[in-house]
Amino acid sequence: MADTYPDVTADTGTDLDTGTITMRVTRYRPEDGELEPTTQDYQIPLRKDWAVLDGLNHIKDHIDATLSYRWSCRMGICGSCGMLVNGEPKLTCEAFLTDYAPGPVRVEPLANFPVIRDLVVEIGSFMRKLPQVKPWIIDEAPPPAGEHRQTPAQVAEYQQYSMCINCMLCYSACPIVGLDEHFLGPAAIALAQRYNLDSRDQGVLDRLEVLSTDEGIWGCTFVGECTTACPKHVDPAGAIQRYKLSAATESLKAFVLPKSRRARATNGPAPAKEGDTP
Ligand code: SF4
Ligand code: FES
Secondary structure (H helix, E strand, C coil), rough: HHHHCCCCCCCCCCHHCEEEEEEEEECCHHHCCCCEEEEEEEEEECCCCCCCHHHHHHHHHHHCCCCCCCCCCCCCCCCCCCCCCCCEEECCCCCHHHHHHCEEEEEEEECCCCCCCCCCCCCCHHHHHHHHCCCCCCCCCCCCCCCCCHHHHHHHHHHHHHHCCCCHHHHHHHHHHHHHCCCCCCHHHHHHHHHHCCCCCCHHHHHHHHHHCCCCHHHHCCCCCCHHHHCCCHHHHHHHHHHHHHHHHHHHHHHHHHHHHHHHHHHHHCCCCEEEEE
C-alpha cells in the first residue's frame, strides 16, 4: 500500500506534487436524521505545502461541498480550525499532510464537545464557564491619569498565559473535561492566572473563590495532556500547578492576615506608577 505513494521524505517537490493521500473524514448530519457518525474517504493531492486544512478545503471546493468544518485565518491565530488529526488535537492549518503520509489521515471533530455537524463542535460549555473566572482586570482604585504602565518584568509575569487563542485543543485533550462537565478546564484556569499575575489586577481573591474548588484547580489530576496539545505554549498544566501553590499559600495567610493585606500579598508588588522606571 505504502509503495503506491511517493517518498515524501525526499525534498524533490515534483513527486510530492503529483502524489495523493487519503483523508478519512468523520461525517455526521443529524439534521438529515443520521443517528451515528460515519467516515468517508477522499483522495486528495499530497502537496508539501498543504496543511490538513488545505486538504479539507480541496474536498469542499472540488469533491464534496456538503462537508462542514470551521476555519478562518489559516495561520494559527484565530483558533477556529481545531480537530483531531490521527487522534490528536491539532490546529489543522498547522498540521502538514506530509507528516501523515502515506496516510490515510483521520480527521475527526474535537473530543469532549457535542458535534453540531461533521467536524463542527459546540463550545457553549466553555463560553459559559469562562466568565466565572472573571477574565478581566479587577481594580476598584480610580484609574491612573495617564497610561497604566508596566515594566517588562511585570508583563513577562503573565505574557505566556495571554497567548491563548481559545482553540479548545486542551479541552479536547483533557481526560477530566471528558469525565466532569463542570470542570472549568485548562484554558479558563490559565486565563484566570493571566489576570492574577497582572500587576494592575487586584482580583485574585475573587477568582480564588471559584477556582479553589473541585470544579477548579483541585479537579485537575495533572495529566499534562493540555500542555502537550497547546499550540501556543500556554502551559495550562503549569498554570494550574502554580495556582494550587497560591491557593495553599492563601489558605495559610487566611489565618494570619486581614483580607486587604492578603490581596496585596497574593498579587505581589504594587503596580507600576506614573514616573516609575519601566
Ligand atoms: S490554552 Fe492552548 S490549547 Fe487551550 S485553548 Fe488556549 S491556546 Fe488552545
Ligand atoms: S484557521 Fe485560524 S488557527 Fe487555523
